[in-house]
Amino acid sequence: MKNFYFALLLVMGFGINAQVTMVTNMPPSVAPNANLNIEVKINKGTIGNFSKYEMEVSEGFTATEGETRTGYFTFEKNRIKIVWVTIPAEAEFIVSFKLKTPAATGPHILYQKFFYIENGIKKEVAGKQIDVKVEDKGVTKTLSYLPEKPEEPVVVSTPTVAPTPVVSAVAAIPITTTVAVVTNTVPATPVTSSNTSATAGLTYLVQIGTFTSDPGKAKYSDLGKVTVEKDGAVYKVLIGEYPSKEDALKKREELVTKGYNGFLVKYQNGQRVK
Structure with a gap:
């Protein structure tokens, strides 16, 4: 029976680890001295509370803070870290940071890890290593997971015409004013036709x-x-x-x-x- 419960705990632990994924928009080929906006899509499933994302980069790379989703960003000893006391509630979210590539060309390997606390025990999930080549023909701009900013709506203001006051010439004789209300009917455009076009x-x-x-x-x-x-x-x-x-x-x-x-x-x- 003890062996059964031990095996059950192992399966449950593996299930939580398996749900954590980390995907970046890091290009496989980058130019020297390029300033890249790196985004990391983290799928952490039901994990909550304290968590940490970490990327280890090669000598020559430098990083500065981007969008951390309330996390605390640091970069030291070639390690990029984003720490959350309480991680975002969404099962999947995106963080970013600014990464400058080395001046020298050559191949590099970047390593990702995700840490979290479960029942008072620190757990670690290793992400897939990222192979990057710094070369003169490499890209200087990354693609984005985030949607493009929509265009601002154009508000058209219609000038208001002040009504002309009616002045009565004879004060002793009451004047009855009849106001005709004219309604302009604009034919509605069929929805089906609009959607089709x-x-x-x-x-x-x-x-x-x-x-x-x-x-x-x-x-x-x-x-x-x-x-x-x-x-x-x-x-x-x-x-x-x-x-x-x-x-x-x-x-x-x-x-x-x-x-x-x-x-x-x-x-x-x-x-x-x-």
């Missing part, structure tokens, strides 16, 4: 990279349909073209398993929209 020509693509020079399509040919779009001084690499958001999300999850942490973008009749 709004979604016509709408497609979803997965953006997996932004580069300062044209990366070409050849090395992404195994990912599906590849589009390289020039936007100002940068080139954006887009994968697929899907009529529904659900299909595009499935493609994005597939790309994540291949090491590409992309995000969805929308196009209306060939033009990028918010």
